[in-house]
Amino acid sequence: MSDIEERVKKIVVEHLGVEEAKIQSDSKFIDDLGADSLDTVELVMAFEEEFGCEIPDDAAEKIVTLKDAVTYLSTNSN
Amino acid sequence: MRRVVVTGLGTINPLGNTVESSWSSLINSNSGISKITNFEVDNYSCKIAGSIDDSYINDEIVNSREQRKIDRFITLGLIAANEAIIDSGFTLDDQSSFRSGVMVGSGIGGLDTIYKNSSILDNQGIRKISPFFIPSSLINLLSGHISIKYNLKGPNSSPVTACATGTHAIGDSFTIIKNDKADLMVCGGAEAAICPLGISGFSAARALCDTFNDYPEKGSRPWDKDRSGFVMGEGAGVLVLEELENAKKRNAKIYGEVKGYGMSGDAYHITKPSEDGNGGFRAMEMALKESDLNSEDIGYVNAHGTSTQVGDTIELSAVEKLLGSNKNLFMSSNKSAIGHLLGAAGAVEAVFSLKSMQTKILPPTLNLDNPDTKSKINLIPHESISKPVKNIISNSFGFGGTNASLVFGL
Helix, strand or coil: CCHHHHHHHHHHHHCCCCCCHHCCCEEECCCCCCCCCHHHHHHHHHHHHHCCCCCCCCHHHHCCCCHHHHHHHHHHCC | CCEEEEEEEEEEEEEEEHHHHHHHHCCCCCCCCCEECCCCCCCCCCEEEECCCCCHCCCCCCCCCHHHCCCHHHHHHHHHHHHHHHHHCCCCHHHHHHCCCEEEEEECCHHHHHHHHHHHHHCHHHHHHHCCHHHHHHHCCCHHHHHHCCCCCCCEEECCCCHHHHHHHHHHHHHHEEECCCCCCCCCCCCCCCCCHHHHHHCCCEECCCCCCCCHHCCCCECCCCCCCCEECCEEEEEEEEEEHHHHHCCCCEEEEEEEEEECCCCCCCCCCCCCCHHHHHHHHHHHHCCCCHHHHCCCCEEECCCHHHHHHHHHHHHHHHCCCCCCEEEECCCCHHCCHHHHHHHHHHHHHHHHHHCCCCCCCCCCEEEECCCCCCCCCCCEECCCCCEEHHHHEECCCCCEEEEEEE
């Protein structure tokens, strides 16, 4: 598991209160991990904080799984 | 005519996180007032409050992840609501859920959350504002959360009448059931304003006690000549009200009946009560009239009694004017022990009023060493007394000149 994936997973565990073992790479935050739309806004804010970057709204809308977040942050984080 | 009874009680307050623990503490003359420790108070003129230690907040009722998304007043309200609903033991089906509502208010709501997000906006910018900021702070979100958690689809609202909120919530819920718009209401108030902005704001209005910082438990002293303002408390009180036949049908435990509700406005001053006590008098008079009782029928007044200079005297004279012919009247202030819970005060005091009738014990007014006015009314100084009472008036008066009174009876 990459360092980025590990950090993303940690944030998801903290914010959504799900067990780490239940999070798969293609788990959807809303459909599979019990997040609501406000949770996903907060998740994106936490990613920005952790990775020191700004995620524009149109990119944030496309981050629906753990894998989406890892892919985006791998190319866009500082 | 539809009658309304109380079938469930719940509270978390500076004396305990359940009805039984806090009631037991109250009648044993314990004080819930202590030095403020959750923020630095060196520069504050008032350094004391009735705070609830975080260890008393049950994570099993509202887990810590949920608590992060809601202001503390909502957490406290949910804890009290949970106790009242379990105590009441009602169950809902699809139909009865539409006939069961929620009305739990707050005087100020998410003040500390608003303060913190305001600082974030100024110091870190727009993108750092939490998406949960608004739903965490709005007062009626407490009623919203309770309705979602317990599937209550009837009337849903939250009064905001400063220190009279809890009493208005119970009275308005009583009226809703009486008028056949619901069969059951979860109602009350919650407050969590012991934060830098809350303490500094009330201090600036010269409303808080600032002369007992070294002796916190002595600070709240209604009717005593050394009183210097109220001591802020935090917490929540929730009642389950039910239409009498509905409650009987399911063999519910009945604490007592809501017999009357009165309201009035002073039309006088934004923070001071009208000097002749006319507003409070008319609220009590209206409640007594609806209850169809006489002044002799009232055994105890659960006073607003905040420990402010003018307020205490004015309330006492209004009670004397309305109930003065009653030679056997008792009155005390729960705020002497728990402080002033603002929008939750009337609701917690309603819980204690019902416990007074149930246990036949009237709680004391702590620190009443030297009453500054002579009265024939027994203000129950220092220690509780055993006394069966059939009917109680509970008063709440708020900034803006808003007054509310309830009559509870057995």
